[in-house]
Amino acid sequence: MEDKICLGCLAENKKLRNNYCSKCIKELFNGKVPNPLNFDRVEFTKKRAELSPRMSISGVQDKISLAFEKKDLIPTAANGRYILKPITNGDGHIQNEKDIVANEHLSMLISKNIFKIPTAWCGLIRFSDGELAYITKRFDYDEETNLKYDQEDFAGIMGITPVTHGENYKYDACSYLDCAKMIKKYVASSVVSQEDFFKRIILNYLICNGDAHIKNFSLYSKVDSREYFLTPSYDLLNTRFHINEKYGDMAIDLLDDYTSTYEAYGYYTYDDFKTFAKYIDLPKIRFNKIMKFIEGSYLEVEDLIDKSFLSSEAKEFYKESYKDRMKRLRIK
């Protein structure tokens, strides 16, 4: 069964080459058919320590840059066009770590293929021993000229640092509404971008991503352009399945004040997103369309969860937590 599923997009019954369909070969791997990685997770950990010795071992998810050498993706210190993240070595903070790779892959595909949100190209790839890792293509390089785009995350845009706002600065310093104001200020096509941003925030709520903090949203401008755009989405994950602490509903506050419904329920409901939509000037008709889409697309989400490489326990958790958030969004 697994051999018939594309490791990039999870599509079934496509003609696959080395586990990828032609679209994923074209878009994710720029037309190259990659070999399985020629190293395993133990060698990955050694390589990572060699290539970036200053990165701390615990806490953050380990990752490494990769570049193509013919058909092999090789760890590299500079000019990597891919980022590889294996399952995390359990360090006590993270539970169910064996599902983390499939979780990120699934979450990114829900964003890209169902919600049609611009999202980084990504897939799964096998280590030499067959274990799966998550791979994503960097989007901050121009593929023709190889020049790097000018990119800044929202912490940088707003001048928020540990010095100005303390060590929890990524979570505590502002609201999503403040981020939306920055989009209005800097993005030329801001009407389209506001709707895009709204979809991203509500998707993060649905998939229970408690880590969509201000460094996980960025603006970039392409080479020779002064126009800024939201970058494709990245680092999407149902964090509730992995973090064994009481986690907030969202990484940062939606609004600057709590609505009366929030005060009553203690979590975000329809009203909060409606208020958010109003503040960012999202037309009512667009808001209604998105809310309707969420209801109408659930079976597609469930189908993708079933096709994913999550364990059956994780699949169940993902569905239940997603449905729970949908229920909250029906509270008017």
Ligand SMILES: [Zn+2]
């Ligand atoms: Zn594919």
